[in-house]
Amino acid sequence: MSDMGPAKATPPRVGPHRSSGTTDRGLRIRGLRKWYGDTRALDGLDLGAEPGEILGIAGPNGAGKSTLIKILAGESRADSGEIELDGRPWDTTADRDRVAVVHQEPQLFPNLTVAENVMVGREGTRALVRGLDVDERRLMSNLAIDGYADRRVESVPLAIQQRVEIGRALARDAQVFLFDEPNSALTQEESTDLFRQMHQLADAGRVVLLVSHRIAELAAHTDRVALVVDGVCTAVLEGDARSQEGIAAGLVTGQAAREPEEQVVVSVGEEAETALRLAGWTHGGGEFEGIELHVRTGEIVAIVGVEGSGARELVRSIAGFERGSGQIEIGGNAGGSVIAAGTSLVSADRQTSLFTNLSIADNMVSRLSREITTRGGALRRGRMVAIARALRERFQVKAASVHLPIRSLSGGNQQKVAIAAAIVRRPEVLVLEEPTRGVDVGSKREIYGLMRQYARDGHALIIYCTEVPEVFEAADLVYVVSDGRLSDPLIVMNYPDVETLARAVTRLERHSDAPAAALAPA
């Protein structure tokens, strides 16, 4: 494959691409803007990355990282802004092969072999399927995936699948490698291998971007770290600033200080009623074991843990969507049906929490039955609309009409509808997974307010979080799950800022057996 771009991608203008001086090398992003409906995802983002470096990209959820990734991957088009690669304007949708995105869930053809995946799309036009050529063999052996060449992708480990993704991109001569939370499901050893490959790619003169939540890894493996907050790049940390502390500090800058009255004083072990009690709670698939948990009415409890720790499964099991055994007691009741009667789950993914074929109103009442029907089973349309309108007011859903399709709402408003639909049945325990994923900052605050209101009304909330700022903003207590075991709770109020809390949580994620007392802030 020629190093020069194909002729069709060259725009009809003379200028910068002729002067290919060293200063023009690399990736330049200027003024990138993207709106989804009335939600701003990117607000004039500027970013530059040099060949040979690993540029880290950090930022809270909903800050625009995933939009940036989608645009660079050619899956989505920016509303305005410029992207240049090696001094030439670069149309990501037309010239996709130059950028490779390595996802946490590799996007390969699971039913084809490793070798077929590496050469897919470049098999040529001959009628017969060709074998691997010399270059492909070499790059596969460099990545140590040649031994898997004839295995089907679905049968090889995740780490190998990611290398196949890298290999496929190398075979297509990609210049930019974007790693999107690549090691969240990998073991320590596999992660180390992956980082070594990232460094190799950078050393070979390619642009490597690493998007990660893990501050320690950003500090250890990148040359510079760009902070993306609210759709703009707020800072690029270099040198000493690129430390764990520096990154954590940069991420929380601009996050409002805690307002004291928002906090509920948690009086451990006192008169508040028990909302949920787990004893010897064990996962059907072995992800967690012997969990003891006690949640009181009025509390918002966050459960965190890295992928594979069992945290997600624990949270889902409380709502009955993962198999759990042991004792469970909700609102003072025990027995087989307490989960179905006393909990509601709002999943992290709005693809699975909303009915996209229904209107806003229909979504809001989708979990109701007797409240919206006559005795004969006929729908009371007027009542449905009245309930939906009341919820629209209470949840501040910005919709001109509750009869509009749910898809017409922004992500934040969709999330409010999803939570409203779960709350309307008034479950004793409301279980939320990543309650503000992909939600803009304004809606985030409103959603946290609604969660707090629901807790104050005499219920308990359990939230699964992947972001410490969310824990800090929303929760009273946080438990860390590590290797299927629950830590002692951290009382969020005792932590003056997100950074300190983040450090405590990170330590618990690593050392499940460390005593919680040692982690208390100074």
Added chain:
Amino acid sequence: MAESSTGMPSAPPAATGSAAERWSGRAMAAGVRVGGLLIAILIVIVVFTILSKPNTFLTVTNFLGVTRSMSTIAIVALGLTLVIVVGEIDLSFGYMYGLASIVIGVSWIVWGWPIYLAIPLAFVAAVTLGAINAFLVTVLKIPSFIVTLGTGQLVFGTTLLISNTATLNPAYPPPGKVVPEAEVAWFFGLSNQDLPLGVPMQAIWMVVVAVVIGFILSRSLFGFRLKAIGGNPMAAELARLPIVKYKFAAFIICSLLASLAAMLDFAFIGSVQPNAGVGLLFPVFAAVIIGGASLSGGRGTAIGTLSGALLIAIIANGLALLSAGSYLSNFVSGAVTIAAVVLDRFTQSLRK
């Protein structure tokens, strides 16, 4: 936890929404959909009126004949609509139609059962098949396409076995058997009544079924949840909607309506043969799809399906009057079905 004892958000003053707000969104979309279909029907009527001999196509008698001939397709298609809306598929209804006819015929004419037991036996068979289909789909999680492809053949085999591949007619019972005349009269009366203006009895049955299915789909909690489940099964599971129960109901109703149509046709024609219903697969699916139901689930109306059946029946009737022959008939039916879906895609993109 008792749902009724927990507080609902207080209802706002009744008149917060304008009329425009009420008449928007899906209601509008459904209106446009059926409106487009009615225009297509009118065009087809005009074309056939011009092409056919005077006073053959556009007459009251012919129109009433069309309503009778569409009733079989419509009744079966209305049942299928429920299965399609909940996001599944049923390929066995045509064979169920055949089995129901033969169960009635064999138990009544050959075994000598009273008709009043023969008909319930057919419906028991329908409930059984619907339940087997739903069990395999919901409990064993086998795709409904495969399940009903298989059960359809099982049912067809059963039909051939119990009928001994013979045509049955109550006027010619096997030697030594007598079919009471009163029962024959009652049974034939199900589809043959002297109604005002010569309205066919089967058309009345069709309207009754359409009203019931229409109520279910657009006015009942059952239909509301069928749409939710079909629109997003994953979300339905997380919302704890009764997916299994509702799929059982949808498959059973589909089989029951196929049996009802079979019984009415048997009563109208006066005889039955084992391969009856085998040819229903295309026109019934075509009616549902032309009617705007989405094969991916979550969308479908009774009025749409009824209009789809009407269009299919008019085309068949018009081509028959023109003596077009069956080749051309197949050709036109196929083309119209595809054209209807293309038109639907087009009008959907216009609305966006």
